[in-house]
Amino acid sequence: MPVDPLLQGLVAGFAVEAQEVVQKVTMDLLELERDGLETDALAKLYVRLGRHLHTLKGSAASLGMQDLSDIAHKLEDALAPLKANPQKMPRPVVDILLHGLDLFMLRAQAHADGRGDALPDPAAALAQLVADAPPPEEAAAMGAPAGNTAAAEAAAAIASPPPSPSPSPAAAEPEALAESADSGWRVSARQVTSLMREVERLREVRLRFEERGRELDRVVTLLAKQGLLAETAEARSLLAGTARTLRTDGEETGDIVEALEEGLKAITTRPVRTILDPLQRMVRDLSRQLGKEARLSVVGSEVSLDRRLLEKLQGALVHLLRNAVDHGLEMPVQRERAGKHHEGALTMRVEQQGNLLYLECADDGAGIDLDRVRKVAEQRGVVTAEETARLNDNQVRDLIFRAGFSTRTDVTDTSGRGVGLDAVRASVEALQGRIEVASTPGQGTRFMLTLPVDLGSSPVLVVRVLEQLVGLPMLAVEATQLARADALRLGKRRAHMEYQGQLLPVVDLGARLGLRALTPPAEGQPLLIVQSGGKRVALAVDAVVGDRDLVIRPLPSEVRDVPAWQGAATLSRGELLLICRPDWLVSDTEKTQVVAQRRALVVDDSLTARALHRAMLEAGGFTVHLAASGARALDRLQTDTYDVVICDLDMEEMDGTQLIAKLRERRETAALPVILVSAHDSAAARERGLAAGADGYLSKRECAAGRLLAEVLDVMSRRGNRA
Amino acid sequence: MKVTPRTMEEAQETEARELLERRAARLREQGETAVEEAVHWIAEFPLGEERYALSLETLRAALPLKMVSPVPLSAPHVVGVLRFQGQVLAALSLASLLGGHGWRQDPAVLLVVDRGDGELCALDCEAIPRPTTLPMSAVEAARVRAEGPVMEVFTQDRQLIHLIDLKRLFASRGTGGRNAR
Incomplete structure (x- = not known):
């Protein structure tokens, strides 16, 4: 049925608006299908449904799309008997209404694309809808309580003759059109x-x-x-x-x-729900098709994300949910036998922390059967038997992301072609993100996606540890407290803090960043409760500087893979603030603690000199800490112990000889080996340095020639012999 | 017969004309006797005891070495990150990248360069480099000989210059992360 050429320009806008309304109707239908809703809630849902359908009918009619108006009218008719006597909507009726909505949108899109002329007669479309409807008595028997005829009437309404003439365009509600008539711009x-x-x-x-x-x-x-x-x-x-x-x-x-x-x-x-809401329908249809029962819960659907990112993510999320229904969830009987609810629970959790987006897709199904994964991977030639023998559980689990892997033996519409999770991983990695999987046999599987997002600013808490300023996404910080002895439990290897009835591990940010040795929190030291992915730690910092609203930019490739950092933001003076990843902070630190054998403190006011000395000493097996001045070095030596100090001779405020003098005054550092480094290469300068109490003296020229490590070892050995 | 100028202005004018004529003659002579050799423009600087250089076309800016934020847990050759024209760049220790041990003086300059893959980074340097040229033929010959990122090229006065091929240098390196502690 052709649309008036004068109105054609408005039809594209109508299709967009209609899609949104149809989505709302779909969500309401899925809600009505569920058990346990109160009569009041049911009544409200029916009223809202009726209003939405009426809007669709009126808007379509006002643009001269009589076929669409007729379909909407039919759907209204089907709803009327149930609306009068609110009750759970029988599944067959939901099916018909959903089918009707699909038909409506297909035709609406065809009109928008200018293909309205080629559409079959609307009567044929309605006949198709009628043909798909179950007999009224069957629908009633399936869903409605005995003696209740409302459901039967609803199904019968679909099968009734075409509707009476539709309301005139003037009578139709133009609300949905009001905005579509508003012209916009196309911008790249x-x-x-x-x-x-x-x-x-x-x-x-x-x-x-x-x-x-x-x-x-x-x-x-x-x-x-x-x-x-x-x-x-x-x-x-x-x-x-x-x-x-x-x-x-x-x-x-x-x-x-x-x-x-x-x-x-x-x-x-746009809000994430714009891509997640349609997935509710997909989960319902697929689980029905497979004879399963599933319910999708979404947490964080209000988070707004870049439209381009959402479009690219949609395919991955569809894959993950289809996979969860098909592979993850068991049949209702099996679930009940295992002591679970017959309806499987799928959860989609969305959280944005700073410029990182965390997406989690979880099911409470059977979990990943690792033996089966091993076997199938070998059978399908994804890995050899020798290779699988060398893999640990995590690595075996990761095989499901390999191309060509599928545990399905039969190819279905849903899965079994070995294309899916590898495509998901590829699309996540194309967005510079990463995907991980965790699974517990009998309890379920979780896929965790981490993706960078770079739109707009986000609140950041700035903290200080030694001289280093560090930013923490505010969303990850639950609370800030001052350390109190009565709330701390100090163990041999690590400290814990009692917080809301839980014992949280205390993480010293300075030690975690390799800036100092691990020290237990001092009384009054700020402790931040940081959470990520359900884990919490008490993060010990030296000071809380304050909160800022900052734009977090991605890091350059040279440091992008350092797991501690997620980006950098510009502070008021133009300097960059590194933003720490909360998931890295809460990750298990036990296994990453390094037992230091030899420790060196490099004191130099030149950033590059510090970096170079650090590189050389680390290559020689030292744990290296840095200080940018003599005063800071003295602070470090109050709390940390070192085997050797490498110190620049010419520093502002306190030069190398003054630092040595201070060290020699203190009993704890009187015998600490110190090597002076200077740009002065003369014999006189060397003599002066050694006379000041240095154990060794190197010119920058000698350092450039690779003498530093040898000199450090030599000096340490001499000191050791003397001791 | 030599014409004697009558006034001071005339004398200066004559002198200037003679100077220009001499210069023109010199240029004509050069054109007849020598074919100008193709050259490769470089930015040359000392590193330790030796002379190094980068192709001038890769150099985007020379900045004072300040406002660099250190990146804990990064690779040893990473000095830190800085902001340059709205971008976040990594400042890298050139001495460390080249496997050297240090400078004669503390670097005071950062050279913003194109890594050869379209990305920018900053390299530390003792002083602002000197623009100069190398014979193109010598550069081409060295490029063929060299396997690594540093080519040894001799200048016309037989001085050795280590010309750094940034594309090769960065292609040979992995990512900048150390194991988290």
Whole structure:
């Protein structure tokens, strides 16, 4: 049936709107099909359903799509008897209504594509719908209680003659069309991305505003300290005024940035539920097809993500859920025999922490049978018997991601072709993400996807450990506490903290990052309760700096694979703040603790010199800690012990000889071997260094020639002999 | 007969014309006697006791070595990360990348270079490099001979320069992560 050419421009918008309404109707139907709903809730659902169907009918009619209007009208008729007497909707009726919605959308899309002319007669479509409907008495017998004829009437309504003339366009509700009539722009993703970059730059400008304001305040304070109060009064007053204006301008810029970001987010993102809701229908249809029962619960469906990412993820999620229904869940009888509910539970959990997205797809089915995986992988030539013999359980589990792997012996519509999980992994990796699987026999399987997302800013808690500032995604931080002796349990190898009736392991961030040796938390030290993936730890830091709203950018390839970091954000002075991965922080640290044999402290105010010395000493088997000044080195030596100190001679504030003098004064460090490193290569400089108490002296030239490690070993050996 | 200039201006004008004529003659002479050799522009700098260089076309910027944030648990050759024109770049120790042990002085400069795969990174350096040239033929010959990322090329005055091929250098390296502790 052709659409009036004048209205054709509106039909595409109608199809989009209709898809959203149809999705809502589908969700309501699936809800109505379930047991245990109160009569009030049922009544509300029926009313809402009726309203949505009426909207579809009216909107279609107002655009002259009579066929669609007729289908919607039929569906309304089918609903009417049940609406009058709210009850659980019989499954056959749900089937018919869902089928009717499919038909509606197929035709709506055809109209939108300009293929309305080629559509078969609407009467034929309705006849098809009628043909698919079970006999009314059968539908009633399957779903409705004895004596209740509402379900039978609903099924009969579908099979009744075509509807009476549809409402006139004028009478139809134009609400769904109101927005589709509103014309929009087509913009490329590149244009939007570049706009986002500009907003990010503006955010950085705002941070700089704040910093300039603070600098001006410092200038005013400094001027006041000079003692020339009267002479500088006017200048100070002017500067203070400028600082105030700057702050106000900064706040206004902040508001603009927020508004721009919100607007861009609305344009570029959509809630995850837009891809997860349609999966409810898929799970229902598939489980019915396989004779199983399943219910999908979604946690975090309100999280909004980049539309492009969602489109790319949809296929992977469909695969995972189909896999869970087909391979994971047992038949209802088997489940009951195993003491489980006959209806299998599928859970999709979505969580965003900073610029990382965590997606988890779990089932409470039989779990992965590792012996079977081994056997099938060998049979299918995925691995050889020798190779499987060398694999541990995790590696065997990972075989399910290999191309050509499937434990199905028969090829069905759902699975068995060995294409699926390898495609899922490929699509996740194409998004620079990763996928992992965990499974417990008899209890179920969990697939965990971690993906980077780079849209907009997110709240970050900035903490300090030694001189290093570290960012933590605020979503991962549950609480902040100060260490109290009565809440701590100190063991030989690690400390625990009592928190809400649980004992949480205490993780020293400095030690975890390799910046210092492991130390138990001191009284009053800040402890952050960090959670990720259901695990929690108490994270010990030196100070909590504060929270910031920051744009987290991906790391360059050279450091992208360091598991501790998920990205970096720009702070107000332009320096980068590294953002720590919460899942890395809560991961088991027991097995990753390194038993240090020889420990060196490198003291140098040059970042590159520290990096080079560290590289050489680590290559020689040392655990290396770094300090950027003599004062910091002394702080480190208060709590840590080292076998050797490598110290730059020419440092600001406290040079190498002054540091040695301080070390020799203290009993604990009086005999600590110290090697001085200097750019001065003269005999006089060497003599001066050794006279100051250094055990060795190396010029940078000698370091460049590879002498450092040999000198360190030599000095340690000499000190050892003397001792 | 030599014409004697009458005023100071005329004298200066004559002098300038003679200078230009001499220069033109010199250039004509060069063109007749020598065919200019193709050259490869490099950015040359000292590393330890030796002279190293990068192709000038790979150099994007030279920055003062500051505002670099260290990355704990990264590979030893990673000095840290920094922000450059809105991007996050890795600052790498060139001495460490090349298997050396250090500089004569603490590096004060970062060279932002194209790694050869379209990505940028920053390399530390003692001083701002000097732009100069190498004979193209010598570079080509060295490229054929060399298997690793560093080619030994002799300048016209027989000085040895180690020319770094960044594409080869980064292709031969893995990722920058150490085992987490």
